[in-house]
Amino acid sequence: MMKKVFSTAHSLLLFVFFLSGASALIYQTVWIRQFGLLFGVDVFAVATVLTAFMAGLALGNLLFGKIVDVRDNAFKLFILIEMGIGLYALFFPIAFNGLTHLCVGLYRVLPLGFYTTQLYRFVIAFLFLLFPTTLMGGTLPVLTRIFVKKLDTLGWNVGRLYSINNLGAFMGCFLAGFILMRAIGLRYSIYVGAGLNLLNVLVILAVRYFHSDDRSTPESTPSDSDGDAVEIMPDRVVRFVLWAFAIEGFTALAYEVIWTRIFIGFSHDKSVYFYTTVILSFIFGLSLGSILIARQTGKKKNLLMLFGAIEVLIGITVIILLSIFPHIGELLNTWRLSYTESWWSSLGREYLLFFLVMIVPTTLMGMTFPIVSVICTPQLRRLGARIGEIGFLDTVGSIFGAFAAGFILIPLLGVVKAVLFNAAINIVIGLVAVLIHPHAPKKLKSGFAGSTIAMLVVLILFAPDKTYFQHWQTRRPGDRLLYYREGADATIAVPQHNDGVKFLSINGSVTAFADYGDIRVHKMLGYLPYFVHEDPRTALVIGLGMGVTAQSLMLPGIDRVDCVEINRGVLEAAGYFAAENGNVLAEERLNMIVDDGRGYLTMTTEKYDIITSNAVHARLSGGLYTKEFYEICKKRLTEKGVMCQWTATNWLTPVEFASLIASFHAVFPHTSLWLVNAGHLLIIGAPAPLTFRVADLEERLNVDKVQADLAAYMLNTPEALLAHFITDERHLPVLMQNAPLNTDDVPIAELSRVVNKMQIPQVVLGLISVKHDLADRLVGAADGGMIDCRERVRNYNLAEKYYLQGVFANNFYGESLLALNMLTQALDLIPDDYRYHEEAAGINLAIARQTDLTKDAFMTFLDNAIEHLNAMIARYPNSAFDWNNLGFAYMNRGQLEEAETAFTRALALAPENPLPRIYRASIYAGRGDAAAAEAELTQVIAHFPHELEAYYRLGLIYEFTNRMDKAISTLEKIVSRDAGYRDTTTRLARLKARR
Numbered sequence: 001m002m003k004k005v006f007s008t009a010h011s012l013l014l015f016v017f018f019l020s021g022a023s024a025l026i027y028q029t030v031w032i033r034q035f036g037l038l039f040g041v042d043v044f045a046v047a048t049v050l051t052a053f054m055a056g057l058a059l060g061n062l063l064f065g066k067i068v069d070v071r072d073n074a075f076k077l078f079i080l081i082e083m084g085i086g087l088y089a090l091f092f093p094i095a096f097n098g099l100t101h102l103c104v105g106l107y108r109v110l111p112l113g114f115y116t117t118q119l120y121r122f123v124i125a126f127l128f129l130l131f132p133t134t135l136m137g138g139t140l141p142v143l144t145r146i147f148v149k150k151l152d153t154l155g156w157n158v159g160r161l162y163s164i165n166n167l168g169a170f171m172g173c174f175l176a177g178f179i180l181m182r183a184i185g186l187r188y189s190i191y192v193g194a195g196l197n198l199l200n201v202l203v204i205l206a207v208r209y210f211h212s213d214d215r216s217t218p219e220s221t222p223s224d225s226d227g228d229a230v231e232i233m234p235d236r237v238v239r240f241v242l243w244a245f246a247i248e249g250f251t252a253l254a255y256e257v258i259w260t261r262i263f264i265g266f267s268h269d270k271s272v273y274f275y276t277t278v279i280l281s282f283i284f285g286l287s288l289g290s291i292l293i294a295r296q297t298g299k300k301k302n303l304l305m306l307f308g309a310i311e312v313l314i315g316i317t318v319i320i321l322l323s324i325f326p327h328i329g330e331l332l333n334t335w336r337l338s339y340t341e342s343w344w345s346s347l348g349r350e351y352l353l354f355f356l357v358m359i360v361p362t363t364l365m366g367m368t369f370p371i372v373s374v375i376c377t378p379q380l381r382r383l384g385a386r387i388g389e390i391g392f393l394d395t396v397g398s399i400f401g402a403f404a405a406g407f408i409l410i411p412l413l414g415v416v417k418a419v420l421f422n423a424a425i426n427i428v429i430g431l432v433a434v435l436i437h438p439h440a441p442k443k444l445k446s447g448f449a450g451s452t453i454a455m456l457v458v459l460i461l462f463a464p465d466k467t468y469f470q471h472w473q474t475r476r477p478g479d480r481l482l483y484y485r486e487g488a489d490a491t492i493a494v495p496q497h498n499d500g501v502k503f504l505s506i507n508g509s510v511t512a513f514a515d516y517g518d519i520r521v522h523k524m525l526g527y528l529p530y531f532v533h534e535d536p537r538t539a540l541v542i543g544l545g546m547g548v549t550a551q552s553l554m555l556p557g558i559d560r561v562d563c564v565e566i567n568r569g570v571l572e573a574a575g576y577f578a579a580e581n582g583n584v585l586a587e588e589r590l591n592m593i594v595d596d597g598r599g600y601l602t603m604t605t606e607k608y609d610i611i612t613s614n615a616v617h618a619r620l621s622g623g624l625y626t627k628e629f630y631e632i633c634k635k636r637l638t639e640k641g642v643m644c645q646w647t648a649t650n651w652l653t654p655v656e657f658a659s660l661i662a663s664f665h666a667v668f669p670h671t672s673l674w675l676v677n678a679g680h681l682l683i684i685g686a687p688a689p690l691t692f693r694v695a696d697l698e699e700r701l702n703v704d705k706v707q708a709d710l711a712a713y714m715l716n717t718p719e720a721l722l723a724h725f726i727t728d729e730r731h732l733p734v735l736m737q738n739a740p741l742n743t744d745d746v747p748i749a750e751l752s753r754v755v756n757k758m759q760i761p762q763v764v765l766g767l768i769s770v771k772h773d774l775a776d777r778l779v780g781a782a783d784g785g786m787i788d789c790r791e792r793v794r795n796y797n798l799a800e801k802y803y804l805q806g807v808f809a810n811n812f813y814g815e816s817l818l819a820l821n822m823l824t825q826a827l828d829l830i831p832d833d834y835r836y837h838e839e840a841a842g843i844n845l846a847i848a849r850q851t852d853l854t855k856d857a858f859m860t861f862l863d864n865a866i867e868h869l870n871a872m873i874a875r876y877p878n879s880a881f882d883w884n885n886l887g888f889a890y891m892n893r894g895q896l897e898e899a900e901t902a903f904t905r906a907l908a909l910a911p912e913n914p915l916p917r918i919y920r921a922s923i924y925a926g927r928g929d930a931a932a933a934e935a936e937l938t939q940v941i942a943h944f945p946h947e948l949e950a951y952y953r954l955g956l957i958y959e960f961t962n963r964m965d966k967a968i969s970t971l972e973k974i975v976s977r978d979a980g981y982r983d984t985t986t987r988l989a990r991l992k993a994r995r
Helices: 002-039 043-070 074-109 114-137 139-147 151-183 185-210 235-266 272-299 303-336 343-375 383-435 442-461 468-473 516-532 548-552 568-581 597-603 627-635 654-667 694-701 704-713 718-722 732-736 761-769 783-813 816-829 834-848 855-875 880-893 896-909 914-927 930-943 948-960 964-977 984-994
Strands: 480-486 491-496 503-506 509-513 538-542 560-565 590-594 608-613 637-648 670-677 680-686 725-728
Touching (some): 002 074, 002 151, 002 272, 043 074, 043 139, 074 114, 074 139, 114 139, 139 151, 151 185, 151 272, 151 343, 235 303, 235 343, 235 383, 272 343, 303 383, 303 442, 343 383, 383 442, 383 480, 480 568, 491 568, 503 568, 516 670, 516 704, 516 718, 516 834, 538 597, 548 568, 560 597, 597 627, 627 637, 627 654, 654 732, 654 761, 694 704, 725 732, 732 761, 761 783, 783 816, 834 855, 834 880, 880 896, 880 914, 896 914, 914 930, 914 948, 964 984
Parallel strands (some): 538 560, 538 608, 560 590, 608 637
Antiparallel strands (some): 491 503, 637 680, 670 725
16 A cells, blocks of 8 residues: 555656756747747847756756755645746736847847847846746756655656656647647647646645655655665766766757758658747657667766767767768658658648657767766765755856857858867767776776777768768759858758759758849839838838849939848858849948847837838748737837838748738738749738829839849839739738737748648739729829820730630649730730740740640641740840740750750850750750860869769760760769769660770
8 A cells, every 4th residue: 555655656756857858948939939029039148048958957957956955845846846937927917028128128228239129128028037947947957856765766867857857848849839839829839738736736636745754755764775776986087977967968969959940851741830840859859868878877887988989879870860861851852852742741841850869869868867967976875965066067067059050150160070179079078987886897998999989080981971961952863062061050042943043041941042033022112112102211121132132222212221131151142142132232322230129129229111021931931920020010100101021922821921921911901912922922011002103113113223224123103013013902811811920929931731832822822813903093194194104004914814714724734825825915015025925935835845736736836935035035135044944945856056046145144054055065065166166064073073964964975975984983973972863873784895
């Protein structure tokens, strides 16, 4: 009976500790997000909040570890801790609102520099979170004191408690990240955590009430009597183990930061679910490792050797993982070919893979806590204090590890060397632990050291090159990197396709292409709010991107343009888009601000005539698409200020997309929608219903700078600009369909689980169906001029609708002939629109590539494509991309002289582009001029060393000119990169046999 009571009490207390861990991670997940909305989501702000959170945990470990050793009733102390956490959480929303006002007031009163701002943010976050996190940090030493009554059960009980608490943390993190925030919002998620704390209080009170007189309850008197089982270590060894554990805490969090950076390059989603998965992997591994090793610690023999061996295994395992990563990327690319709309079976499987990859090293990390606890606790009288010290050192090490990895190791060494650096630390710790063991045989020590060093050398030799992870910033085989930077906040890259198109990549996610369509969107982000506003003087751009939007606002009458960019690497990368942005960073009127856009707007007192948000997708930057964000923007606008928000028409459900519009409209009643193309929507918030004075609009459009900027992009006339109008507040209810608002508390769009990143058919069709013209909103012209102007606006609007219908028919239904019919109607109305010809040319070329066409049909579609391409070039003659496509069409038509002329023109505009040279090499080879063809292909490889087609064709030239050694060598380079490329493997084997 006594044993049963004892077992029940222990089980209930383990359950309490499980819930305590769950509530702590619910709070951490939600609070970091909420502080991000106040301070911003730049790397410094997130690190500040996380560091403040962990600092409180460290302090709690140290403080309560000492308190529990001198108190008679650890139960009462634990009750007070849980009650304090729960009550704090209940009042958190009210307190946080007050904190927001304090931070804003402080920022506006004191002129703070960048680093001073980071310091005050840390102090505020630390003080605000100090009370609850200190209490959370106290739970482990207090519960350990309750459970551990005999020294020979120390390792088992500490391991069990640590495992149960981490398992609870795993569940809390999973619930918060994958379920609670999406289902009930942030506020109620906090209340769930508070409910768990208060439930713990009730359970503990019940345990004490029903077993208050029973001497077999877990709080009976501890004993140090363990016979000869204890292996007492010298003080110097104990001190080493304590500091080694702190250093391991450093490496553990460093790995988490580094692996997050690596895996985000692989990840399809890159959203809140990805980051939650990384945290879950670490927590679960720590829990599993702790419970697996706990029983072994009771034997007490050779624990220092075991600790050393585990540290060495951690280092070796993470080095092995570096070699596994390439195969993970290839596997994911294969999986994505068969992804369905089932989030759990598609992205869930991807996250499970990340989870399993990290589970081995994190399990090894989890094994060390019970071992260190036993080695460093020779007696129970200071049990609480010693467990507190161990937890304190581990947490402090974790704080410095996260900081060092993000701000020092990755920027300085890159991810590969950063992993090797931390692995070396683990291995050195392990070797030293074995070598200083006072009782281990010398032969064992030397053998262990020798084999470890030998294995380490082999692993480092076969570790992937540091440039491997650069590959995942590109989109196609053969892309080259113009710029690559692994910074503290993100990995920034500027890759270039073999057709010459550059793009900006952030953590493997493309944010902007330097092609005609994307540049047009970025110009509209600046020009549209400029033309809507009567007389703008100041503007704010959120997100630099390629710099095109900021450059577009360098207009007559605008005195200052502030641009807020969260990532310093993007500023450096902007130099590679100087041709597109007119070297805007050198403009005197441009004031660059390195900060989070929302954080800056929350704190600043500046007001703007224009705010234009060039943020990334709502799934990846949710705080810039909520109702509260738009309220902040409205406060920072002047009385007649105009707000412009970019959003994409993809990767959301129709309801989630509608929620974005509804949230904007809830703040800006006079909302209008403008569709630049089927994938890019601009939302305008104006102080009054839209009206355009024709004379004023024409005068502002006829400025030289405006014409130079917009003529090539078909935006330089009133009718061309206004053709992109979809609808305004009069017809918005049809699109919003009573959709819920996207708010800070329930960020619907950010937590979306749509897998397919293609445009949403229902959304695009819905926008087309409500498309209206602005003819009735034109004022100010004479009667005859007004009639003519309105007619031009109606015609262009109708042409744009035909164009959008054609795009929809082709992209979503695959009805290419229907699409061509719609485009023909659009061109009948507006014969020289570049985009209409571009779409028609692309469809004709796609049809011409079909294998079941007759020769006459093939020629007809090629001729149609050539006609449209020539029309595009007549309108926009400086596109190397278009000249290359024209040359390709001529080459397939058999008009080789015209093709060579087009390719030569493409190379004159962009000499480094490989495709025109590859095609021109084919023309030369067909004429029998092998030397000229070889020269072209050699030049391609010099600029694009990963362009396999250039190697393949060069190998053919070597083969046909009987230079077999060179042919074999060239083809071997292809096989080393992609053994399945064309017939390279077969051809190579044949050449070797002939030689």
